[in-house]
Amino acid sequence: MQIAIDGPASAGKSTIAKLIAKNLKFVYCDTGAMYRTVTLLAKNNNVGYGNVSGILNLMNSHEIKFLNTENGQDVLLDGKNVSDEIRSEEITNNVSQVSAIKEVREKLVEMQRNLANDTDIVMDGRDIGTTVLPKAEVKIFLIASVKVRAERRYKENVERGIDTPLKTLEDEIAARDYKDSHREISPLRKADDAVELDSSDMSIQEVVDKVTEIVNSHK
Numbered sequence: 001m002q003i004a005i006d007g008p009a010s011a012g013k014s015t016i017a018k019l020i021a022k023n024l025k026f027v028y029c030d031t032g033a034m035y036r037t038v039t040l041l042a043k044n045n046n047v048g049y050g051n052v053s054g055i056l057n058l059m060n061s062h063e064i065k066f067l068n069t070e071n072g073q074d075v076l077l078d079g080k081n082v083s084d085e086i087r088s089e090e091i092t093n094n095v096s097q098v099s100a101i102k103e104v105r106e107k108l109v110e111m112q113r114n115l116a117n118d119t120d121i122v123m124d125g126r127d128i129g130t131t132v133l134p135k136a137e138v139k140i141f142l143i144a145s146v147k148v149r150a151e152r153r154y155k156e157n158v159e160r161g162i163d164t165p166l167k168t169l170e171d172e173i174a175a176r177d178y179k180d181s182h183r184e185i186s187p188l189r190k191a192d193d194a195v196e197l198d199s200s201d202m203s204i205q206e207v208v209d210k211v212t213e214i215v216n217s218h219k
């Protein structure tokens with residue numbers, strides 16, 4: 001079974017996808033982490049985020065691996081665990097430029113499809129239901145207002161000792177949503193057969209229950 005969870009930044013996709021995967025004992029795949037890792041690779045090597053050939057060369061000469069762990073997914077770049085590093089503000093604010101590159105998407109989509117080939121999987125991202133797994137049995141489009149999503153990110157930042165003003169986070173989220181929804185290739189979009197869930201006023205448990213109900217109706 002394939003479960004696709006798409007939606008804008010900080011809608012709760014990875015939180016929900018991880019819990020659903022854990023409950024069902026499915027593999028979990030965070031595709032955003034893949035685009036973030038390629039962005040980190042560019043940063044670490046002083047290659048511009050818009051330098052297509054430079055980024056493709058780096059992807060061909062470095063090893064990116066994704067490991068399923070008890071709590072989700074770890075990302076290894078040349079053997080080093082970069083799961084925290086890929087969440088920095090620098091990466092967050094530049095990942096949309098890298099993820100708009102056609103060749104980057106082609107390579108990562110191939111990896112994502114291979115991962116989903118022979119296992120039950122919960123995959124979250126922006127184009128899972130529309131492009132990566134168009135035949136997924138369950139497709140969820142998870143949304144929440146920009147205000148609520150900025151507040152969620154604010155809370156996460158505080159826990160990590162980062163104090164970015166709420167208004168800045170709102171602007172950053174809105175800017176990333178715009179870029180992700182307006183790029184030429186596989187923009188963020190609800191698949192026609194996806195169920196839209198607005199989590200603005202829902203707790204994590206309420207969203208998990210709702211998604212579980214949808215999954216059960218497909219079993």
Ligand code: CDP
Nearest residue numbers: 009010031032033035095096099125126127
């Ligand atoms: O967790 P958050 O919502 O901040 O973002 P993410 O899921 O980690 O994704 C980071 C970025 O990767 C997104 O803003 C998109 O630019 C890109 N992305 C994408 O283009 N396609 C996907 N399937 C997943 C992520």
Ligand code: CDP
Nearest residue numbers: 009010011012013014015152199202203204
């Ligand atoms: O993956 P995505 O960027 O869509 O979101 P996330 O990384 O899962 O972050 C969502 C944040 O909102 C986490 O800190 C969750 O604890 C929180 N949250 C949620 O995910 N869902 C709710 N219904 C309420 C809060």
